[in-house]
Every structure is written in structure tokens, then in C-alpha cells.
């Protein structure tokens with residue numbers, strides 16, 4: 001699709017001599033990338049090359065992943081374009097922290113943050129549109145994340161519920177998407193001369209809520225995938241003016257990577273704006289991005305509201321016994337604090353530690369889904385197969401042989417002479433869990449979810 005004339009004129013004017021290489025890069029090929037999941041037991045993919053690391057992403061590599069591969073299906077890799085991988089590196093979440101990803105679907109940055117946190121602390125990941133939040137929740141599951149709350153809420157409701165709560169907040173804002181023109185030409189059809197200004201106004205509204213969610217001394221990262229100064233430097237200049245409790249922090253641009261400073265000259269000449277980062281396709285192998293990192297002053301005034309802890313649900317004595325027996329027989333290596341369980345219908349979730357109360361916010365996933373009560377038994381959830389390390393399961397069966405892999409992922413039962421006891425078996429491929437089967441009379445009955453079979 002051809003670039004709009006008004007877009008061409010705008011960037012000729014802004015970029016001057018640089019506009020030639022910029023427009024040439026927009027006609028060039030799209031750079032592909034993926035990340036390795038540090039939460040998985042075995043981290044060496046067998047069908048992907050790790051020869052070309054992405055300089056600005058600790059777990060990132062150039063290359064293309066098939067959505068049907070063992071690596072993708074087991075959550076060992078997440079397919080994500082190279083520039084997008086810089087954003088979570090700037091957030092730099094630490095194990096044990098409370099981290100919020102406010103506009104998170106489909107989950108590229110959230111899964112990267114989960115990898116940084118290594119299962120410790122709380123990752124609250126939110127998407128306003130429910131349908132997109134479901135995709136986010138599936139990606140969190142596939143990645144094997146145990147400490148994430150997945151919600152679908154407006155940012156203003158989260159700001160009311162969790163004021164001054166988070167150590168780090170990421171707003172990867174809905175933007176005009178100019179940086180994705182090459183990857184997703186449909187984005188060009190949404191564009192008009194006024195679109196960046198309209199998107200900037202929406203981002204300012206979301207930011208007004210985001211600033212309330214950061215605790216004093218905490219970090220706010222704002223990112224876009226657009227070149228538009230209205231949504232980038234100008235939005236940050238206006239944020240600094242509106243919220244004097246926030247100051248810009250310098251971003252490490254990774255010497256030699258091609259990542260460059262923000263452009264103060266496009267937003268009132270505040271030198272400070274050089275601390276922000278731009279990723280241009282003419283400067284590096286990736287799409288267009290902008291990132292700003294801010295800190296709320298440690299002495300900023302705090303909300304008087306206290307955030308309550310989410311109450312756990314009590315199980316009946318019979319249910320507790322069913323669950324304990326299940327854990328002992330199926331996942332003896334998993335330690336479960338029975339005081340941190342919540343129920344959503346028949347499903348039982350293990351909450352992250354110190355999880356705040358959900359209030360009226362719509363929750364799709366509340367930590368690790370262990371499984372569900374069925375009449376007189378407890379059945380493991382698919383999420384559990386992806387989140388545990390294979391050596392935590394009592395019984396494991398590898399489906400690496402291509403015909404067995406194809407049969408399992410297609411939903412078929414497998415026949416085996418393996419020495420297995422009657423009960424649930426963790427199926428693994430490439431060294432990582434992929435789903436459950438139930439062993440009965442020499443047959444592995446398939447528990448791979450119907451909606452995921454291929």
C-alpha cells in the first residue's frame with residue numbers, strides 16, 4: 001500500500017536529508033525476531049538458530065518461528081519483532097517486584113517481563129478489550145507464567161483500585177502505528193493527518209491514570225510504535241509539565257546498536273527529551289519505536305487509600321483432600337500454599353504472594369491455574385503442564401518422535417508399553433511440558449485442549 005502524501009510531506013519536513021533513507025527503509029523487508037523463554041527447563045531450541053542475537057535484547061534473536069513448531073507450542077519461544085523487544089529491556093523488572101503492563105495484548109512485553117521476574121513477585125497484565133485479553137491470557141499460559149494476574153479493565157478503574165501500588169508500570173500505548181507500516185500495511189489505511197493528534201490525546205488520558213498507579217520512587221515506561229512527535233516527545237513534554245512529580249531517566253541506548261536519542265527539537269527544545277529513545281528502521285534491523293523512562297519522586301504525595309489483599313477461598317475438607325492427593329500423585333515437586341487458593345467456579349488458582357484484592361475488575365487469570373474439581377476427582381489444568389518443570393511431575397512421557405508429536409498435538413490417544421502408573425502423565429517435547437494425558441490400560445488418553453489442537 002502506498003504511503004499517504006501527507007505522511008511523506010510531514011517526514012520530508014521533519015527529517016530533511018534523513019528522509020531518503022527513511023522512506024527507502026519503509027520499502028525494505030520486515031525484520032523478524034523471537035525470544036527464548038527463561039522460565040522453561042530446556043532453553044535450547046532444536047529447530048532454530050541462535051547465531052544472530054539481537055544486540056538490545058537479552059533473550060532475543062533474529063529469525064522466524066513457526067506457530068506450529070514444538071518451540072512455539074511449548075512456550076519455549078515468543079515471536080516478536082526485534083525493536084519491540086527493547087521496551088521491556090527498558091522496564092527491567094526484577095524478581096519480587098510488583099509490575100503492571102497496562103495495555104498488554106497480545107502479550108509480547110508481558111511475557112518478556114515475566115521472564116525477567118522469574119516467577120517471583122506480581123505481574124499484573126491488563127487489556128481493555130475482553131477479546132484481546134483472552135489472547136493475552138492464552139499467551140501468558142503458553143509462556144508458563146505462574147505469577148500473573150490477567151485483567152480486562154479500563155485504566156481509570158485500575159487507578160482507583162491500586163493507587164501508588166506498582167514498582168514499575170509500562171504503558172505500551174495504543175498509537176497511530178506508523179512504525180508498523182512495513183510489517184502491517186493495513187495500519188496505513190487507518191492513518192490520516194489528524195490521527196497522531198487523536199491518538200496522542202487518548203494516550204494523555206491513559207497516562208493520567210498510569211501516573212497514579214506508580215508508587216513513589218517507582219518507574220513509568222511509556223512506549224509507542226509510531227514516529228509521530230505528537231505521540232512521542234510531545235506527549236512526554238506535556239507529561240513532565242502536567243506531573244511535576246515525574247522526571248525523565250536516561251535510557252542506555254546500547255552503543256553501536258543504532259538506537260538514537262529522542263528529538264527535543266520536535267517538542268519545544270527541552271534538552272531532557274534526549275534521554276528518550278528512538279528506534280528507526282533506517283538505523284537498525286527492526287521496526288519503528290519510541291520509549292521514555294520516568295521516575296516518580298520518592299517524596300511524591302501518596303494516596304490515602306490502602307490496597308487490601310485478595311482473600312483466599314476456603315476449600316471443604318473433601319476438596320482439600322482431593323487436591324492434596326492430586327498434588328502428591330501428579331506433581332509431587334510443586335509446593336502449593338493452600339492459603340493462597342482462589343476458586344473461579346470449579347477451577348482452582350494459586351495466587352501470587354501478596355496479591356491485591358480484585359474489587360470489581362474483570363479477571364481472566366489469577367496466578368497459576370492448578371486444575372478443576374470434577375465430581376470425585378481433581379483434573380490438572382493445561383496451564384499447569386506449561387508452568388511446571390518436567391522433573392516436578394510424577395510421570396513424564398516424551399513425544400519428540402515426529403509421528404508421536406503430530407498425533408498428540410492433533411488430539412489422538414497414544415498406545416505405549418512404557419512403565420507408567422494409572423493416572424496423569426505430563427507430556428513433554430523438546431525437553432519442556434506441552435500438555436497432559438491420562439494413562440489407563442496401556443493407553444495415553446489425550447488431554448491436549450481441543451481449541452489448541454493442530
Ligand SMILES: C[S@@+](CC[C@H](N)C(=O)[O-])C[C@H]1O[C@@H](n2cnc3c(N)ncnc32)[C@H](O)[C@@H]1O
Nearest residue numbers: 103104105106107108109128129172173174206
Ligand atoms: C501497542 S498495543 C499493546 C501491545 C502489547 N504491549 C504487546 O507487546 O504485545 C496497545 C494496546 O492498547 C489497547 N487499548 C486500546 N485502547 C485503549 C485504552 N483506551 N486504554 C488502554 N488500552 C487500550 C489496544 O487494544 C492494544 O491491545
